[in-house]
Amino acid sequence: MRTQLIRCIALLLGVAATAANAQQLGPVDGDAIAGAQLYYDHGCYACHGFSGYGRKDLNNTGSPWLANEEIFRAFLRFRNDVAPLLPATDMPNYPANALNDAMVSDIYAYVRSMPDNRPETADVPTLRTILEAAEQRQYKP
Amino acid sequence: MSNDHPDQPKTPVVPETVPNAGRRGFLKGAATGAAALAVSPVAKAQQPSSYQASFTAPSYQQIQRDTGLVEPPTEDRSVVRPGSDLMVQALKDMGIEFVASNNGSSFEGIQESIANYGTPPNHMPEYITALHEESSVDMANGYAKAEGKPMAAMLHGTLGIQHASMAIFQAYNTGTPMILIVGRDEGFIQAHTANDMVGMIRSFTKWDSHPKTLPGCIDALHEAYRQAVTPPTGPTVIVIDMELQKEEARDFQVPPFRPAKIGGVDNATARDIARALFNANNPRLKTGMFRTPDGVQAAVQLAELIGASASTTAMGGPMGFPQRHPLCGPGADTSYDYELGLESGSANISLRRPGITSLTAERDVMGIGFGSLRADYVAAPPGSEPTPGSQNQQQNRGTVLTVDAEASIPLIIAELSKLVTPAKQAEIERRNARHASANREDFLTNLRAAVEEKKKGWDLSPVSTARLYAELWPLIMNEDWCLASPSNFSGAHHRELWEHNKPYSFLGGQGAGGMGYGLGASTGAALAARGRGRFVVNVQCDGDLNYAPGALWTACHHDLPMLSVMHNNRAWHQEFMFIQYLAGVRGRGTDRGHIGTVLRDPFIDYAKMAQSYGMQSEGPIEDPNLLAAALERGVESVKNGKPYLIDVITQPR
Structure with missing residues (x-):
């Protein structure tokens, strides 16, 4: 049973990696607004920030786990550290009694809706100043 | 005896600026002051409420009730030359700038002497009013990390020690030198006194003494300083009985203070190291945190003398090699053929002062107190973000000489200077130039990569922690700045964006990871900064601030140059994530992880909190475009x- 599951996950990983590499993201069926509330209520922001940038980014990562909703759901479900089927990290496990499929779908929709917020460095005076000052500054004891 | 003698008590003087020190005059002055203050928003917040305006001094009966019918002992004894004046003179001789304290009757003799003894009085040391003993000791911690020398804190009997104990424990974990003076009054309240006052903190202090005579007390103060600054550095404690503070000193003279003599390597070893550096084609200095700014300066001198590239820990704590010194970085060639460790780990040979935990077993002879639970535990260097495991692994590599690097470098420089010929000098200069070019490029490459990373979520609300540090940097980069607060929780973005070139650029972590440290330590660093034209930044975690916020008042009361910028995530966020993870592991979902871990319902208004302590403030700011x-x-x-x-x-x- 365990071997089969691992094979299944390996297959999922392969599919996910392929999809992510090809930027072929799956469709979004959930409600992003409802997902935003769930994202807050379940404390996803603790690690991923209120908008997907945080200790562990969700935005613009090319993560294979975000390739489509099924893979995302599998990622949430099979993280139990008691018998980890996926690499154990500090990401919590979410069985169906904690987040049902509809909730997962909504959260996935919200995550996919997160805006890319990385301005051009040249457009941000503060960042330009930091870089230019570093170029010009001479060390003084 | 001459009246001009510095040891003499001064004649009581009513300051000219206070024509009437009586209660009536005081109240009148207070009313005038309140009217004048009414012009500013901050002052408006300080105007007395109707409740305050109707307040009258408590009656004698009320005081008796509130204090449990306990009164300080009344004595008619008057002395010409109190022992506490001599104790303050000893502090002056040792260069103690500040004594932080939350007042207590068991050291009132010393407190009165600080206030009135000397010319000018209340100077070197200056009495710093703290609202909690934990703050007092955290201040001493921040000051010593910034300056590399101790200040003092006074603790009131058994109670003061217990209030201060967490901060002492943190200071012990970073090996911060400080002098803790514990007042003891046997004739007052029994619960405030113990035979062995230091017993409860002995396992996390370096040295203590309870002198029985006034000359013994002066000697003990001197020794407390020497012990605190001698590696392994750490907090020292002296218990001073009230009797000694009030004793008539008669003609006893304070003996001169003899500074600590801290030894380095022997001459033969210094010669061997110098020769190895000289013969190397690509020598390397692996530097850690030195004891004092002199150690940093000596390391720079050594690197320049031999043309060695140098690593630094300046982004992780105080007293590190300056980050943008031309020789700081990997250098032009990373295949080093000789590495000298200076307060660092793995290298061909490392000079490293002993860790403070080596004392724990000796001090913890009764098995009382925390002790050292792990035999392999090695304390982090002063101020560093603690990573004991990795430190220990590093220690097992290379040859480590347990000797103070700072004291050793001048000896190595002296030997090296004898070897350098004009031809070698030319080679060293070429090497210096190659390293400078490579290190500059390395720094800029890393900075460009960091900027790309830090701009993620730049315009999002709430404010990204990276933007907080990024917006601060252009405003302070041309100031003489000191980041005094720990930074791990707020992302430590300064490590990649700022330039840490001073011994006090960043003062590192809490020591034992205890909360409540940031504001007190920053206030202590600001004490050091005040007379030196320096600027202290405190990136203040919200959870941390709520333990001992009274230091906000201390910073106002003493006009300290400290900018506090809240990293307000409205939670004890680390615990929030831990609880979420545990709930996830148990398959229970994470929707209740906030219970007991977040600070909402209601949110705390830190701007108003600061205002209530008299500090100018603004916020809360959620829009990142309002931050700069x-x-x-x-x-x-x-x-x-x-x-x-x-x-x-x-x-x-």
Whole structure:
């Protein structure tokens, strides 16, 4: 049973990696607004920030786990550290009694809706100043 | 005896600026002051409420009730030359700038002497009013990390020790030198006194003494200083009985203070190291945290003398090799053929002072107190973010000489200077130039990569922690700045964006990871900064601030140059994530992880909190586009000598 599951996950990983590499993201069926509330209520922001940038980014990562909703759901479900089927990290496990499929779908929709917020460095005076000052500054004891 | 003798008590003087020190005059002055204050928003907040306005002094009966019918002992004894004056003279001789304390009757003799003895009085040391003993000791911690020398804190009997114990424990874990003076009054309240006052903190202090005579007390104060600064450095404690503070000193003279003599390597070893450096084609200095700024300066001198590239820990704590010194970085060639460790780990040979935990077993002879639970535990260097495991692994590599690097470097320099010929000098200069070019490029490459990373979520609300540090940097980069607060929780973005070139650029972590440290330590660093034209930044976690916020008042009361910028994620966020993870592991979902871990319902208004302590402030700021202007106002206020707090609502991490 365990071997089969691992094979299944390996297959999922392969599919996910392929999809992510090809930027072929799956469709979004959930409600992003409802997902935003769930994202807050379940404390996803603790690690991923209120908008997907945080200790562990969700935005613009090319993560294979975000390739489509099924893979995302599998990622949430099979993280139990008691018998980890996926690499154990500090990401919590979410069985169906904690987040049902509809909730997962909504959260996935919200995550996919997160805006890319990385301005051009040249457009941000503060960042330009930091870089230019570093170029010009001479060390003084 | 001459009246001009510095040991003499001064004649009581009524300051000219206070024509009437009586109660009536005081109240009149207070009313005038309140009217004048009414012009500013901050002052408006300080106007007395109707409740305050109707307040009258408590009656004698009320005081008796409130204090449990306990009164300080009344004595008619009058002395010409109190022992506490001599104790203060000893502190002066040792260069103790500040004594922080929350007042207590068991050291009132010393407190009175600080206030009135000397010319001018209340100077070197200056009495710093703290609102909690934990703050007093955290201040001493921050000051010593910034300056590399001790200040003092006074603790009131058994109670003061217990209030201070967490901060002492943190200081012990970073090996911070400080002198703790514990007042003891046997004739007062029994619960405030113990035979062995230091017993409860002995396992996490370096040295203590309970002298029985006045000359013994002066000797003990001197020794407390020497012990505190001699590696392994750490907090020292001296218990001073009230009797000695009030004793008539008669003609006893304070003996001269003899500074600590800290030894380095022997001459033969210094010669061997110098020769190895000289013969190397690509020598390397692996540097850690030195004891004092002199150690940093000596390391720079050694690197320049031999043309060695140098690593640094300046982004992780105080007293590190200057980050943008031309020789700091990997250098032109990373295949080093000789590495000298200076307060660092793995290298061909490392000079490293002993860790403070080596004392724990000796001090913890009764098995009382925390002790050292792990035999392999090695304390982090002073101020560093602690990573004991990795430190220990590093220690097992290379040859480590347990000897103070700072004291050894001058000996190595002296030997090296004898070897350098003009031809070698030319080679060294070429090497220096190659390293400088490579290190500059390395720094800029890393900075460009960091900027790309830090701009993620730049315009999002709440404010990203990276933007908080990024917006601060252009405003302070041309100031003589000191980041005094720990930074791990707020992302430590300064490590990649700022330039840490001074021994006090960053003062590192809490020591034992205990909360409540940031504000007190920053206040202590600001004490060091005040007379030195320096500017202290405190990136203040919200959870941390709530343990001992009274230091906000201390910063105002003593006009300290400190800018506090809140990293307000409205939670004890680390615990929030831990609880979430555990709930996840147990398959229970994470929707209840906030219970007991977040600070909402209601949110705490830190700008108002600061105002209530008399500090100018603004916020909460959630819009990142409002941040830079607020920071500018804060910097300007601090440069004008007034501490400032900006409440910034941030992303969690």
